[in-house]
Amino acid sequence: MEIFWNRIIEQFREKRSKQLQPLAKFLLKIHLTANRITLFSLIMGFFSAYFLFDNYFLFLIFGLLHLIGDGLDGIVARLGKPTKYGNYFDFLSDRIIVIIFLVKIGLYLDDYYVFVALALLIITQSINLLSRLKYQSAYSRTVVFIALILNLPLAAYLAAGAISLYSLTLQFKYWLEKRL
Numbered sequence: 001m002e003i004f005w006n007r008i009i010e011q012f013r014e015k016r017s018k019q020l021q022p023l024a025k026f027l028l029k030i031h032l033t034a035n036r037i038t039l040f041s042l043i044m045g046f047f048s049a050y051f052l053f054d055n056y057f058l059f060l061i062f063g064l065l066h067l068i069g070d071g072l073d074g075i076v077a078r079l080g081k082p083t084k085y086g087n088y089f090d091f092l093s094d095r096i097i098v099i100i101f102l103v104k105i106g107l108y109l110d111d112y113y114v115f116v117a118l119a120l121l122i123i124t125q126s127i128n129l130l131s132r133l134k135y136q137s138a139y140s141r142t143v144v145f146i147a148l149i150l151n152l153p154l155a156a157y158l159a160a161g162a163i164s165l166y167s168l169t170l171q172f173k174y175w176l177e178k179r180l
């Protein structure tokens with residue numbers, strides 16, 4: 001199952017990279033670095049979360065700009081000069097947006113189970129970060145965003161929780177393999 005999903009994700013990334021490469025080359029020509037694009041993506045993600053449940057159109061526009069920026073930063077980094085700092089900055093900015101979405105969902109639904117999913121997400125992503133991004137984890141930002149586009153906040157946080165549990169199993173498996 002894991003190989004199947006990895007193949008789908010890799011095919012999507014290749015197709016996205018091919019389509020966005022001309023724009024990425026243009027951004028490099030005008031001296032926009034991958035870190036600046038990541039910062040733009042982070043800001044768009046903040047705005048998207050701000051408008052969540054208040055203005056669907058602005059939530060959608062800023063969310064799509066966030067996702068486009070997030071896709072572009074990796075392409076620009078590969079075409080330009082990727083940095084170790086940039087890898088961590090991109091990792092943290094994506095997780096910050098998911099955390100903000102989940103907090104907003106929890107407050108909107110007045111449901112403490114959201115915060116259980118949030119705690120699981122923070123644990124798995126902290127393990128990944130502390131392992132210098134070596135311990136595998138699955139990412140939930142796109143799934144959460146799609147569920148929110150469909151106005152399914154319950155599905156968004158349940159998916160984040162399920163993906164975090166799956167990530168914990170991947171991380172435990174990796175830890176066991178390293179110990180044996």
